[in-house]
Amino acid sequence: GAGVSQSPRYKVAKRGQDVALRCDPISGHVSLFWYQQALGQGPEFLTYFQNEAQLDKSGLPSDRFFAERPEGSVSTLKIQRTQQEDSAVYLCASSLARTGFYGYTFGSGTRLTVV
Amino acid sequence: EDQVTQSPEALRLQEGESSSLNCSYTVSGLRGLFWYRQDPGKGPEFLFTLYSAGEEKEKERLKATLTKKESFLHITAPKPEDSATYLCAVQARNSGYSTLTFGKGTMLLVSP
Numbered sequence: 001g002a003g004v005s006q007s008p009r010y011k012v013a014k015r016g017q018d019v020a021l022r023c024d025p026i027s028g029h030v031s032l033f034w035y036q037q038a039l040g041q042g043p044e045f046l047t048y049f050q051n052e053a054q055l056d057k058s059g060l061p062s063d064r065f066f067a068e069r070p071e072g073s074v075s076t077l078k079i080q081r082t083q084q085e086d087s088a089v090y091l092c093a094s095s096l097a098r099t100g101f102y103g104y105t106f107g108s109g110t111r112l113t114v115v
Numbered sequence: 116e117d118q119v120t121q122s123p124e125a126l127r128l129q130e131g132e133s134s135s136l137n138c139s140y141t142v143s144g145l146r147g148l149f150w151y152r153q154d155p156g157k158g159p160e161f162l163f164t165l166y167s168a169g170e171e172k173e174k175e176r177l178k179a180t181l182t183k184k185e186s187f188l189h190i191t192a193p194k195p196e197d198s199a200t201y202l203c204a205v206q207a208r209n210s211g212y213s214t215l216t217f218g219k220g221t222m223l224l225v226s227p
Contacts, residue, residue: 004158033214042119042202042217043159056212091158103149106158 002026004107006092012113013082021110023075025094032075033104034067035091043091049075082114117142117207119218127224128193136188136221138203146206148186149215150179153200162188162201193225 005024013019025032031050035043036059045059051072060067064083069075079086089111095104120139128134140148147166151159163172165181172179176197178189188201200222204215 031212040219042204042219043215044217045214048212048214050212056214059214093158103147103161103164105161106151108156108158 006107021077023092029094031095033093037089087114117216121218125222138186142205142207144208146208149204151202
C-alpha cells in the first residue's frame with residue numbers, strides 16, 4: 001500500500017478484555033516496529049521484526065503483550081487482560097532497510113482506551 | 116541510558132514570528148538524530164535526519180542543526196499550517212536494530 005495502515009483506529013476495551021491491533025506495513029518493507037505513545041509523551045519502543053523474525057522485544061512492558069508477524073508482512077500486537085495503564089496510542093512503523101537506520105514511516109496509530 | 120529533552124514544552128507564535136525549538140540529548144554514541152512532525156490523531160511524519168555535529172538540513176521554512184549535545188529546529192516566518200507537535204529522537208550506535216528514543220515533543224501553535 002501507499003502507507004502504513006493500522007486498524008482499528010480506535011478501540012475501547014473493558015479492563016480485563018483481550019485486544020488485537022493490526023498493522024499493514026508498506027509493501028516490501030523488511031523492518032517493522034511497534035511503539036507506544038501515552039498522552040503528552042513521545043513514542044516508546046515496544047518491539048521490532050525483521051521479516052517474520054522478532055529480533056527485539058525488550059520494550060514490551062509485561063508478558064501480557066505479545067506481537068507476531070507470521071508471514072513477514074502484516075503484524076498483530078495483542079494485549080491480554082488489558083489494564084487502565086495500557087491506554088495509549090499504539091504506533092506501527094516500517095522501513096525498507098534491514099534496520100531503521102534511515103528512519104521509518106509511521107502509521108496513524110490505534111488509540112486504545114481501557115475503561 | 117539514552118535521554119532526549121525537548122524545550123519548550125509548548126510555544127505560541129504569531130504568523131511570521133521566527134523562533135527555535137531545542138532538543139538536548141545524551142546517548143552512548145550517536146548514530147543519527149531525527150526530527151518528526153506529528154499532527155493531532157496522526158503518526159509522526161519524518162522531517163530530517165542529522166548524523167554529525169555541524170550538519171544542517173533545510174526544508175521550506177524549517178532548518179535543523181546539530182551539535183555534540185543538542186539540536187535546534189529553526190522555524191522562519193511560520194504559518195498557521197506549521198502548527199503541530201515536533202518530536203526529536205536519537206538512534207544510538209549500539210542500537211542494533213536502530214530503535215529510536217524520543218523526547219516528549221514541543222507543541223507549536225502559530226496564530227494568524
